[in-house]
Amino acid sequence: MHWLLTGHTGFKGSWLALQLIEAGHEVSGLALDPEPGALFEAAELAPRMRTDLRGDIRDPQTVRSALDRTRPDVVVHLAAQPLVRESYRDPRTTMETNVMGTFNVLEAVGASASVQAHLLVTTDKVYRNVNQVAGYVESDALGGHDPYSASKAMSDLLAQSWLASFGGPPTAIVRAGNVIGGGDVSTDRLLPDLLRSFAAGTPAVIRYPDAVRPWQHVLDCLAGYRLIVDALLAGDGAGEWNIGPGPDSFVTVGALADLAARLWGDGATWTTDGAENPHEAALLALDATKARSVLGWADRLPFDRAVGWTVDWQRRVHAGEHPRDVTVDQLTAFEALPR
Template sequence: MEGLVTREFWRGRRVLVTGHTGFKGAWLSLWLETLGAEVTGLALSPGTTPNLFTLARPQIHALTGDIRDEDAVSRAVAASDPEIVFHLAAQSLVRRSYRDPLETISVNVTGTAVVLNALRTAKTLRAVVVATTDKVYRNLDDGRPFREDDPLGGHDPYSASKAAAELVTAAMADSFLEAPVATARAGNVIGGGDWSEDRIIPDIWRAAKSGVPLTLRHPDATRPWQHVLDPLSGYLLYAERLAAGANVPRALNFGPPPNETLTVGEVADTMLANLGTEQRWQRADDPGPREMKMLALDPSRAIATLDWRPQLDARAALAWTADWYRRFDQGADARALCLDEIARFSDRIVA
């Protein structure tokens, strides 16, 4: 059925997820569990306290290892014998990439190459989806939404490392892998259970909890905000189509319509209101490293080729996110909160 994730495809499917202890990886692992997949995860130990993977408790075979460690990755591939692979493990923070550019490049470029090289031994492999980012494009800050055939680039180490990961992915796929390999470029993902550093939603939550003033470095910047389940639904649908041998592009954007972007300040205002706090934000005296003011994705190719569509606009995504954090702060179980949102979302797009 066009445009729908199918339980029949995922039931009993052997899936390897790298980066399962990260925010997006934890949500994906839990969703795959509800679909009946047999999931193996490979990642470093959780990097934040609290941590969504620990709290949501996805029922998967979780392995600890660095994706740059060839032995660890080979063991994970052998243990999982994967049919589908989602490569999400990455150093995903722009500001951290300024502090440690070599680590960022090593994880995102070499790590991707190590994972794809290890998959050469996967005998039953049917599809690989490599998650990159909306920041892989050469951004001239002219506000034009990026399309998949726009030039890749990156003015900061994180963006450049993910653009390089795109090139490495294409080269490894063309040279060594028979199964189809594709890259998925998502927008700025939000949702409950993100406690990362230097991200707007966790920063808002921490400010609301502590009463410390919320400081925004670039309140006028626009980004393609989307609830985490929207791009993940695209990843699942993409993998299904690739495994079925469908003639789909090997790189797709998953983001909201370009006219639905909000500024960082608008996101903060909306999130604070949804959290029920009277707290407001202030502009930082020092905005820190350079960031692009305008960023938008054109998702029309994913809509045309996969019949994928975002289900939540930015304000609905913020409402879902605030509700998750508010209920969590009131003592609700993180796993139950995630499963409830997955069920509500799945009612729209899962057959």
């Protein structure tokens, strides 16, 4: 099977590309160049890609020609400006990338004769946040306070509208929560920020220690994506899906920071940022009952182990192991876990 990933040079894209390649698939990608130190480069993924295209999804012709050149069976649209704080700094690029970039992907996939399954990745932040304790279900209203959340809600609605109006290959929209895992080099994401500080031997500074997030290991999220693609290829699975962990993984930012500091050792600590910070949602929880009951999907890594695997990845790389070897070890260990 030949997969085209937009955003293959990013965090989720690199894990997914390596996982698919290890499983014997052919993988092409369209994205911007990787960030310095990104997993894509550290794990030396470029030579293992069937086609490694660099281009901007804001340009319709770039996206169309990527589909024409690669003629994939499956498209997973991951490329985005995915950071809340960056969306306050640069709302225009965030909107253009996340909304019109998605438009360009929908249009190009719709015109492609090869695509049999299309997965569009949005986020838990697409839901209108009413600070409800019960998780959001797929039929809940969408909304978005900050520019990132709004852009993703718009891309989600855009995809629903496109599919209802123009059809296209079997398509699913997947909303997942905060994922963690080794090799995430983004700034302004909690665990990468923490691990960078721990490795440098400086106290980490965190915002919103009381905010609750649904933490999930990237491999559990990707396992959900792949089950949905399997369903699409079997003629099922179109529509919206939540992929998120159970309530045991709805944990405060402060509790996650405590656990990560304890697992890292070496006297790692954190403090709270006293500065005025832009608004971020205080409570976000997803209800993934649909994915569990229809697809048989379930998290294999509970919260403690998801954090443990992430800290372990970073520790091993910090100690000199090759990021590709550590990543492949974790892919193999994950496959061996009971489902």
